[in-house]
Amino acid sequence: MTVSGWFFFILSWLVILGMNIYCLKKVFSKKELK
């Protein structure tokens, strides 16, 4: 894999994992359904 391949691979993983961590952390710290 080339350096630019690694760049896109890592960037995509970071964006998706970041979104998941951010959302799940918030979901578990916020209120339940009414």
Next chain:
Amino acid sequence: MKQAKAKRDSWGSRLGIIMAVAGSAVGLGNFLRFPVQAAGNGGGAFMIPYLVSLFLLGIPLMWIEWTLGRFGGGFEHGTAPGIFHSVWQKNRFIKYFGVIGIFGPFVIFVYYTFIESWTLAYSYYSLKGVLTALPDQAAMQSFLKGFQGLEKNAFFSGLGPAYVFFLITFFANIAIIFRGIRGGIELLCKIAMPVLFIFGIFLVLRVLTLGTPDPAKPSWNLMNGLGFLWNPDLSALKSGKVWLAAAGQTFFTLSVGIGVILTYASYLSKGDDVVLSGLTAVSMNEFAEVILGGSIVIPAAFVFFGPVEIAAVAKQGAFDLGFVTTPLVLGRIPMSAFFSFCWFALLFLAGVTSSVSLAQPAVAFMEDEFDIGRKKAVGIFAAVAFVLSQPAIFWLGRGVVNELDFWGGTFCLVLFGTVEAILFAWVFGIDRAWEEIHRGADMVVPRQYKFIIKYVTPLFLLIILGAWFFQEGLPTILLKGVSAADRPFVIGTRIGLVALFAALAVFVRIAWKRRARRQKELA
């Protein structure tokens, strides 16, 4: 004395509805369609238009559907005809347009359960060691065709085994829907989704530790396999086709434009958050697609087939990739039966969490608009869906499934998504929409999204709709590429679909007349 209307079903927990929406979105396309699209449209560079589309199209549409669904639920409408009518009460015809939100998922359900049943069957054949013993592509193809009843061969003498697996799958779906939102769909998704992710992580770890299995072919290694998928071809970004492919992938992967999310969100209360929940469902789907889907099939196939054959593999249709190539690849690694089982069980769980969601709009329509009890509504749904599934099973090789997929799974989605985005931003009004999105919200949507939802998302969808119609829609409508022998089957399917749509429109008319009569009586 008239009986009081039964209380609508509801979600038991916030994670429950998030898992259910993510379960509806995560399907075979995450694991099979995404890697093929990425590999064929610029590799790593594909992620630029993909992520742009996700943020400008996918996420806004997800918020729009959650918000519209919750809004309609407040008027005791769980399906698009009622939800659209609640948004645009002055328009007499918008409710008929909403029929697409029941018709589309029902049509997909009719053929999807059959395909889903193949994954259950292949899980079974994996554990029995039958699949992993097949030596090459030709044997695997022959096995698949025999199983589907397309030919009689050494593996199968008829459709019997496939039909048994279809019956199991179909009635498993019905049993889940029968148990309702909280006790059926929510419970299923809360168990199935974590299991799906565990199977997916198992497979990713196995693929990422493949190294160089054949020392005689040192270039057939994992790093080059990942490189095949991720090395960017930046010149692809100049191609409109690549941008369109990325936007289409984002749209189809999230299950937006079907009508299912509207129905699911209608079971929320007025003050429940939709912003964070919608975004979380998107994130989970993307995890399944980019992290899991992008790391299993293509890199593993490269390691075992090499740089020349992989190009042909990447051009295969999703079915061949999933049912022919992947079991062959997994058959070559230690503990092949276990990993092959993990793969097909993963696809089955992705399938069943999607198919139960496809059934829900039709069931909700009967419950909400005709006051039919859940058990009876599910019984009617099961009887009609079972009968209409038969042409998809027995005439699979005659183009029936392609025709159903075109109308139910593609045309209706793009059209429905475009109209609901315009309805939300322009008819409901962006200021009112903005306020409705933020009702009970646990996070604030960035202000830029007000502009995006009003202008960018509808425009993006109109471009996709137009381009798709001329590139793929028109040739399919004009039966291009359909053989003379298959034409009667395809045309018959099309007539049946028109009749189904018309019947649903008549039911909407009856329901509204009934509602008006009841309101008069109460007044």
